[in-house]
Amino acid sequence: MFDQIVIGNGSSAVHFIHSAMLGSEAKFKSDKTLVIGKSDLWSQTPSGHALGQTPAILERRIGPVAPSTATETPSPTGLPTAQYETAGSFTRYLDRMRQQINEVMYGKLYVTNDTVIANGVARAGNGFEVKTSSGNVYEAKSVIVASGLGPANSLPPIELAKAELGKAYAEPRDYPEIVDAVTYYQTKPPKGHDVLVYGGSATSAWASSHAWKIGEASRMMWMCRRGIDQISTEGNPVGRNSEVIQMAVKQGLIEAGEIKNIAIDLGAGPGEPRLMIELKVYAFAGHERDARTGDLVSKRDATGDVTRAFRAHQLVYAVGSDPLGSGGPGSILSVSIRDELGAAYAKDSQFQTDPNAVLLAYTTPDEKLWVVGASVFGALGMPDLRKVRDKYAKVGDFLTQSGTPPEGIAILATTLDALTGRFQTNPATFEWSRARPEEIVKLLKDACGLDDGTAQALAQSLVTVRADAKFALTPAMIRKTVADFNDVYRTRVDVTPLRLPA
Ligand SMILES: Cc1cc2nc3c(=O)[nH]c(=O)nc-3n(C[C@H](O)[C@H](O)[C@H](O)COP(=O)(O)OP(=O)(O)OC[C@H]3O[C@@H](n4cnc5c(N)ncnc54)[C@H](O)[C@@H]3O)c2cc1C
Incomplete structure (x- = not known):
């Protein structure tokens, strides 16, 4: 039996183990830990990709190696150049963290390149049983879920069209016609195709940039429900994606609207686009104040909405993640464990706040199972946990502006330090x-x-x-x-x- 099983082997898991190793909280100490997980987001991302932050907020000062960064083009943030951390540099940093953990926990740490299955984590006796896709069953006294945001979310018309494309009569093409934005970004897109990017987050901006620069898309539309209002804010944290957004605005590529239906034109010739996407394009009249943020936003006039068709070789979607989707952090927990989970708050002295103002993690009443890191942001798809998850994002109020994305590395590292009682004194x-x-x-x-x-x-x-x-x-x-x-x-x-x- 293991003392502790950590599910995940990315930023959240590595930061958890590192912090727990150095921290003062006895409940996170372990003499026998099993890590279950495969490669993380950043090791699968092109190594020159620039993250939205600099090493100052992403990396712990654990060694003498200088991180490498990517030049920002152009420089909308006003920084000189070469400030953003690259995916390659961050991956090497995580490996240095793993190495340091291995040295300190020599003989106490086991790692398996495996995946926990749906409902794979359940209570058994005084501890837990964890089942993986390769048929292994592990037992542990405590479990830490640090497996990220979960798979890409989707929409009903997208799923219907994917099912249609999966049928025998739809001969597959040599590129994915409907693909989530992260997978799209991690692969080389076919050149010169017509592409619809759907979504307004930073991930959709990555995809649009990829379609533009690497895919050299011949026709492109970038659509989301709140159009440029959303793309210029959520899609552009600290100006990181200004270049592609400026290009898209100049070329008139951005629309506000939604996907109504996707039909497949099976009669299309080999090089012709066969996704026939029916869109509802929203009409706007004037501006109003957003009730939540107070920002001035475009005011929709639904009476003017129009239906438009867009033919595309590829539809790339970025509509968030689904913690209850296959292998997601919510899906791997048994229903009864999910029901047990509640909030674990920071002590008020930790962030100089009122009690229960800052959320660090979710845990069971006996504090034997914990959900930590980026998985906290998704609230495991549980309505009760969703009510408190904004208190996790609150940690961003204490960091720099680039550290505020609630699913990001800065917040997960800071909350994990607080949870495990890691204290810097040097x-x-x-x-x-x-x-x-x-x-x-x-x-x-x-x-x-x-x-x-x-x-x-x-x-x-x-x-x-x-x-x-x-x-x-x-x-x-x-x-x-x-x-x-x-x-x-x-x-x-x-x-x-x-x-x-x-
Ligand atoms: C497109 C995109 C761009 C982003 N850009 C930034 C950015 O610039 N800056 C920033 O700070 N954050 C960014 N983020 C946020 C992201 O959440 C963090 O950067 C970071 O990757 C979170 O680390 P993680 O370990 O929680 O998740 P991941 O990096 O996704 O790693 C998840 C780990 O869990 C494992 N795992 C998953 N499911 C299972 C399972 N069922 N069983 C066992 N293991 C499992 C995986 O194999 C992997 O080891 C971005 C996110 C996305 C999607």
């Missing part, structure tokens, strides 16, 4: 762009000898400055914040013991 390797307020308070007290009140107030100022920063809380920002603090409060905080780089 000024030389302190992660200023991601440290929790309580870690900053402790560092200021220990290194600079500040009293609790002064340390709390200065930490709050630093976190406020950090939340306004795009990518990192830089040494210059820290020095200036401390100088301003000294001016306002007539204190004499000396930054020398913080050992900030020049």
